[in-house]
Amino acid sequence: MVVSKNSERVLNLAIRVLVFILFMGWIFLWVMMPTNTYRQKWLHKIREKSYYSTYFGSEGTSLLMYTFPILFIAILGCVYVHLERKHEDRNVGTRKGKNHHGLAIWKQPAIVKGPLGIVSWTELALLAMFMALLVWSFATYLHNSFVKITPTSAAMDGEKVWESRSGSAGFWLGIVGNICLVFLFFPVARGSSLLPLLGLTSEGCIKYHIWLGHMTMAFFSAHGICFVIYWAATNNLSQMLKWAKTDVSNIAGELALVFGLIMWATTFPRIRRKFFEVFLYTHYLYILFIVFFIFHVGISYACIMFPGFYLFVIDRYLRFLQSRRRVRLLSARLLPCQALELNFSKHQGLKYNPTSTMFINIPSISKLQWHPFTITSHSDLEPETLSIVIKCEGTWSSKLYKTLSSSSSSTIDDHLQVSLEGPYGPASTSFLQFDTLLMISGGSGITPFISIIKHLIHNSKSHHQIPKLLLISAFKNTSDLTFLHLIQISDAATTLQDFQIEAYVTREKSPKNENPQIRSVIFKSHVGDSAAAAILGPNGWVWLAGVISSSFGIFLILIGVLNRYYIYPIDGNTNDVFDLGLRSFLHMLMVCFCIFTAATVAVIWNKRRVAKEGRQIQSVEGATPNASPCAMGFEREMELESSPFQALAQSVNVHYGERPNLSRILLGCKGESIGVLASGPKKLRQEVAAICSSGLSQNLHFHSISFTW
Template identity: 55%
Template sequence: MKRSHSQETCGMVQSAIRIVALVVFVGWIFIWIMSPTNTYKEKWFPQFQPKTTSIYFGKQGSRILVNTFPIIFIAVLGCIYLHIAKKSNGSNMDRCNGKKHETTIWNRSIIIKGPLGIVSGTEVAFLIMFIALVIWSFTIYMYNGFATITPKLAAKASTKVWEMRLESAALRLGLMGNICLSFLFFPVARGSSVLPLFGLTSESSIKYHIWLGHTLMILLTSHGLCYIIYWALTNQISQMLKWNTTGAANIAGELALIFGLLMWIATTQRIRRKMFELFFYTHNLYILFIMFFIFHIGISYACIMLPGFYLFLVDRYLRFLQSRHQVRLISARVLPCETVELNFSKSHGLTYNPTSIMFINIPSISKLQWHPFSVTSNSNLEQDKISVVIKSEGTWTKNLYKLLSSPSTIDRLGVSVEGPYGPASTNYLRHDTLVLISGGSGITPFISIIREFLFLNTKIKCKTPNIILICVFRKSSSLSMIDLILPISTIPYDISNMKLQIEAYITKDKEPLLNIQTYLQTKWFKPNPTDAPIYAILGSNGWLWLGAIISTSFIIFLIIIGIFIRYYIFPIEHNSNNIFSSPLRSFLHMLIICVSIIIVASVAFLLNKKHGAKEEKKIQDLEGSPPTTSSSSTSSNTDIELESLPFESFVQVTNVHYGIRPNLKRLLFEIQGSSVGVLAAGPKKMRHEVAAICSSGLANNLHFESISFSW
């Protein structure tokens, strides 16, 4: 009863937070809607600006309050919301006793084909709002701009009407680019507290970052070309070489455009796939792009796009702190299907949800390349270990497989990680039956889900849904991936109480191959004193710490910049009637923002690292020294026949079909139950097929969720 009341209270608090965040967000969007209108420019803003312009913040005080503060506030609210969600979801008993609820229209997949692919109602709503905002803003900007251009005004300026309209259009294209830039960085903040607040994830939203980037560069390129044409026609080509101390700095804008074009060219699919390191190098030019963009438009207008970039900077610096340390790799299992499982040591305080991902860098293969992989372990079932499975498909993964499958002995492999990142909460227990449909390596996120149910069923004695795993492989050797469902452990796991059914389809092989390699190779690595377990960078209360970092660093920025403007810039401008250099003002703001974030995030990181080390030592003292691998097994390769592994536990629940593909429509329609959750991971064509079946309306009990990683 107490747990139920606690869960209800948490739900009410979360609902209140979402309502407040939604109201603030709607107000922020309303400002965007009104900004192009004459009402805002001539009536509202002139009345509002004098009340916010002070000797501490200057003219940008109004922009900070109207454009920047609302998103910072929403981000902090999101951190509180996600902290409550994590604690609520972390209670196993609450999860077992939680109410079952149906999928709403906001997270149900509603578009299957076309350029959007599989998207939720929330994604469609945001996309429609953004497109409407862009069309509305451009139309009103152009209408109001052209309305002020008359033949009389053109004659007075010794230009033609169409030339003045070209300049007006060029300016408006730049303003539209600023709108795209304002939303560009939200999807790429991996630890975002804003996206989950609205039911979105960074993994599913990365495609919008790509589209926004393309749109941004089209608009900014058109903006630059229109101005160059205008200057050439009006004999003002020398404007290209001007860097004004007030107003727009043309050279800074041109440099920002050049850096943006270099990034844009490097994002083409051919370069990204064939020359990833070139793509990585050039994409880091975003730092110079943003810096010169701010120099170009000035810090006052930059406050419009600042919130998204500010949150990205916080996220990026925290990732930088985590990736500086190499982690302890315990072992690697090499499967006969050119797949490897990496097992890392982790702290007990690091918890994560099923379907999480982790970014991995192995300097011996590539010092620059970071690749995301599904986490297959379960933080409740395996408190001191975290695992990822890597399928040999690209150049980087093939090199890793060759390295680990070679006969030569490898004592140690240096690895750095970022993450894990995943959903703030999951509620798969709301379904009576859960159907997991995978193609190839798409089975890996489902391993973590099945292990979660294994934990709930065996440790918590919680009733779990019926699980039907439909996995499609090309070759028989890939059947060894099913063996990874059970973790490496000396404790036997009884899956007899789990209602698990596995249907494996081998499309290329017509029958079982007798000469297939049936040995799984395990490599153990020697511990290195410099390697550390993977830990939660901000501890178990990471969301609260993130909220504190965002709010505190922003407050420190406001205090420092306020003092600097009041006691340095203000006396210069008002005592000597000089105008303080706009580029220098912008540089000081950027510097103070970076310093504030670095100081606050570093302090939070060090405090949590110290606290985490103490907690880990206490746990080790209570549990005793962790078992160490013998020297012989550390440096040698152990070959274990698959038939002797827990794979035998799945024989009775596994049906293998050779030479055919599954009839997904028939299989799904035959499943009984009032609520059937359908998850699909793997090739795009397969996910679209499953989504189309579930959304066809022929079976109202099917609720589809797509798992797609498009980093």
């Protein structure tokens, strides 16, 4: 066993070193692209060799230089995360080494308030380096091109110097905008191995996608404006309707820009939050944006931005296949604080870490809307149940609560059709490395902490060392205290030795005499429903590596055959050239075919295996009773839930009419290493971040959990 563990550690280290080398080489290409060394020497030699290729053509070089390294990194990431999961399963609950202070400071907040939100020093440094790459690229491109534009050269083209320079500037703005587009899709590939490889989560990366989206559209808008000015100044506006057979298609670029601008207009916070459905539906225009972008620049150049979009398409199609499954909803608990807990049947092989999220769709509420919610259950402590908590804060959630609360008083209700995507979450339980965990929440922000507390309960029962725990929760009203009932406080109080909850009710000075009840609703089963399971099974990361490698391999074979036996015979004829738009269309068609084929085969194979395992379990355990154990458990809970505040009063210190003094609490914590987790309203997270980054205490390590963007 020791040899096996050491081998895994060596392999993981080797993977990380190889990934670092590949990524730095890939970045080096982007740094060198604007230089004359690359454009006049390297690119010239590369094009000379690529044009002799009868199998891959000019796009073969782009695939090798820009696409293959990232896809190979993604495959290595799948292997790395798979080994990390196995290692963590064997060493669950073990205390990890302390963070070195020199490294921990880079995770501290550098910016607390502003349009960027809460930004750590690491994020700020990476953002600064990316901006430096954009400035370097644009400045170098512009300098090298402006040197060649002289009054003589401009006059030979029948133009003025400023006209030539405006056209050149517009061209290079589009090239630099493509750099932003290259990175745009990486953060939104929720199931991609690149995110856990970097220690990131899908919900935490949304802000990077927002930043990149704004920069992409700013550059592309400036690109379009410069060319319109150039064409107007040179009396050549007819170029706007050009769709060339072998060159850049201007009208395709204009259509791509129009679709991009429509999406961009709905992404600003005020519009997005007030008209969320408009934002949601217009964002599907990204399909047309990418299609017409490829028609605009041609497939050869589009291969440069190909890797991020390729991984996104794989992830999006897998999510689509998972969303076709109907998951069995066992029960719901309606809390008096206008919140509800949904409990689903779960396959025992489905594993996830605390603070993971699940996207949910209920067709009877909205067929197109998917909303993310934190998973509050624990995959080992509750092996057959998956739970999420929904707070009524919008039209969708309010309609769902009203639908459930208006049902009959019977404990058996009609069937409710539900689909799930996920779960998505951190690859490891990094919070175990601290001596003390200080969790600060506001309102429904407590939900991520429920899963953490259950994780600690599970580890404590397994006799593992766990950190001390202090939960500070702020609520508006007394009824909101029922959120704490979901923690299983009696279990936590008896299992966790150092566990304390301080609850603050800010808008009431004394407890109300009313004793609201928590109502449980049990749903009927349906023959089309199944237990929630990972789309690619328990070894999903290995299967994902297989999908990426096999789909890309099939794609290379198909384009090789296409180029050699269909495109090359036409291009080889000096009297004819293959249509660039048709070539781009055929490549896009093959990409979709390869991804859909490989992913579908993997999903069907795992679905059959999961079904086979389910039948084997049933044959061992006997016939399934009419009512599930979970459902029967909820019936037994009815008496306890009739007065939830009685249990809370014995285990929770409740403070009425005041807010927590966060500065006193945080700076008063003693310990070598204190993990500070903040979840809830933006102002609360900003206040906690400001205290942790003030430098008044060196033992506070801040982490923000946010699901609003």
